[in-house]
Amino acid sequence: MNYISYKNASIAITGVPVNIGEQAxxxxxxxxxxxxxxxxxxxxxxxxxxxxxxxxxxxCANTIREFNLWAMRFKYITDITVLCVSIDTPFALIRxxxxxxxxxxxxxxxxxxxxxxxxxxxxxxxxxxxxxSARAVICINEKNKIQHHExxxxxxxxxxxSAAFKSLIK
Amino acid sequence: MKKTTLSALIACFLSxxxxxxxxFSTVTDSAPLGIGNTxxxxxxxxxxxxxxxxxxxxxxxxxxxxxxxxxxxxxAPSKNIRIYNIIASVDTPVCDEQLHELSDYLNANNTSGxxxxxxxADTPFAQSRFAKAAEINKQITFLSDAxxxxxxxxxxxxxxxxxxLTRTIIVVDKNNIIRHIQRVPELTTTPDLTKAITIAKQYx
Numbered sequence: 001m002n003y004i005s006y007k008n009a010s011i012a013i014t015g016v017p018v019n020i021g022e023q024a025x026x027x028x029x030x031x032x033x034x035x036x037x038x039x040x041x042x043x044x045x046x047x048x049x050x051x052x053x054x055x056x057x058x059x060c061a062n063t064i065r066e067f068n069l070w071a072m073r074f075k076y077i078t079d080i081t082v083l084c085v086s087i088d089t090p091f092a093l094i095r096x097x098x099x100x101x102x103x104x105x106x107x108x109x110x111x112x113x114x115x116x117x118x119x120x121x122x123x124x125x126x127x128x129x130x131x132x133s134a135r136a137v138i139c140i141n142e143k144n145k146i147q148h149h150e151x152x153x154x155x156x157x158x159x160x161x162s163a164a165f166k167s168l169i170k
Numbered sequence: 171m172k173k174t175t176l177s178a179l180i181a182c183f184l185s186x187x188x189x190x191x192x193x194f195s196t197v198t199d200s201a202p203l204g205i206g207n208t209x210x211x212x213x214x215x216x217x218x219x220x221x222x223x224x225x226x227x228x229x230x231x232x233x234x235x236x237x238x239x240x241x242x243x244x245x246a247p248s249k250n251i252r253i254y255n256i257i258a259s260v261d262t263p264v265c266d267e268q269l270h271e272l273s274d275y276l277n278a279n280n281t282s283g284x285x286x287x288x289x290x291a292d293t294p295f296a297q298s299r300f301a302k303a304a305e306i307n308k309q310i311t312f313l314s315d316a317x318x319x320x321x322x323x324x325x326x327x328x329x330x331x332x333x334x335l336t337r338t339i340i341v342v343d344k345n346n347i348i349r350h351i352q353r354v355p356e357l358t359t360t361p362d363l364t365k366a367i368t369i370a371k372q373y374x
Contacts, residue, residue: 089292091262092259111316111333128235128240132317
């Protein structure tokens with residue numbers, strides 16, 4: 001089991017450990033149009049999955065804007081898809097995307113079931129955040145191999161954007 | 171139901187966001203909850219799932235999250251009557267209108283002795299954002315079923331396959347006994363709030 005922190009408390013994360021070099025696991029998420037989003041949709045592409053508690057928390061919103069900027073800059077270098085995943089409803093995601101004008105990143109919801117969070121080791125299993133996703137970054141190359149993984153050790157710290165993008169241009 | 175049909179339906183539901191406010195009619199009819207029943211979304215039926223509660227039942231014990239992420243237990247003792255306003259999502263136009271109607275009612279009327287609860291599968295963060303932005307009356311307590319969907323499962327208000335709750339109003343007395351249920355047969359109509367309040371007042 002992994003632990004992260006929130007304020008001064010320790011929070012347990014449950015799920016299957018994610019290891020660099022192994023094949024990414026299949027998943028089924030829900031798009032903002034309520035259609036399924038699976039790993040196969042991204043086959044042959046470089047993919048950054050960014051998980052977080054909710055688009056309606058200030059830090060999450062800031063980090064998403066930051067990912068959008070990084071994705072915009074990197075699109076001239078290589079084609080990398082950033083997929084933002086949380087338990088927000090597809091309605092909340094679409095409202096957020098429209099109000100923010102986020103053109104360079106994609107969104108999917110795992111509100112239906114905790115399986116994705118379990119399989120990517122981001123499911124918070126105690127504290128007031130039980131059932132939410134922890135903040136994590138998983139980078140998958142065009143051969144579906146995991147190149148980079150960061151489980152952010154403090155729930156409200158920012159991820160290392162640079163390390164994530166650089167892991168996919170090696 | 172095929173996934174393609176479902177997406178088309180939801181897209182249709184979303185498109186109503188551009189229409190004017192106060193366009194959704196309030197209805198008095200009610201349909202049963204739970205597995206085996208359907209709710210229509212304009213043109214097509216959506217299956218419901220979960221165990222249906224009925225009049226005279228005890229409200230089952232369900233843990234929901236309040237906006238500050240603290241737990242709310244539906245069976246915790248209460249001195250007040252509870253009216254559960256169960257909605258699909260604060261980010262849809264019908265729910266927006268329904269909550270404004272309730273908020274306006276509370277601004278204009280004395281409803282002491284009754285607790286007003288709004289339950290949806292939205293995150294507590296989304297509910298909190300909505301309540302502030304829409305200036306919803308603070309007597310309404312928002313409760314989130316986002317994490318476990320257990321409210322939907324234990325009351326039969328879950329829409330199968332899309333992870334949202336179907337629009338329902340439930341009145342629960344001080345002994346936690348269910349005294350009134352109205353589950354609207356069509357998702358884009360709103361339940362009769364006045365009737366629920368009239369019934370609630372009989373149990374104060």
